[in-house]
Amino acid sequence: DSGVTQTPKHLITATGQRVTLRCSPRSGDLSVYWYQQSLDQGLQFLIQYYNGEERAKGNILERFSAQQFPDLHSELNLSSLELGDSALYFCASSRGVGGNTEAFFGQGTRLTVV
């Protein structure tokens, strides 16, 4: 158990809908990252928050947004869903900043858009 909790584990929704994925980081970790894992794109970095502030943005679509709350949990909002958004979405957390910081991953939320 990594200590990172993601809910829900599975989500099935229709095209055009909006969903929210939730992540609770390990106790004491200030950084939260979101990654998307799909068959065609592999593991792609979406966005990082550090202590409530956006720190880095990757290949995140405009239809997607995220935030980190004062209690450090994070939510990833996906809207106007398309079939191609079907993927495994991982949250990770780390203690601080710096390139050698170890990131701990949750078990992921599997999103299926039908």
Place this chain on the structure above:
Amino acid sequence: GNSVTQMEGPVTLSEEAFLTINCTYTATGYPSLFWYVQYPGEGLQLLLKATKADDKGSNKGFEATYRKETTSFHLEKGSVQVSDSAVYFCALTSQFGNEKLTFGTGTRLTIIP
């Protein structure tokens, strides 16, 4: 930009065989290098890491050495077990800027008894 290239899979080996999964990277400066493992139905777990040139990361019998001159971080294990069957990802974080991981495409390893 930064990138990681790893050996295409899938790889199938017999139990107790020697394993090598190749990984090379492109990055400026001295990135930190990682191997993550994903067991079926689970998230990614850090297997080992190295943060400077010539460092050797090791864990659970797996080893990888940070080779700056060849920009490589190959994963090796002397004698694999059925329980090592998983997908292995090579990854890096930049020396500069934020802490995002750049991943390779992953290599699926299957060990046959």
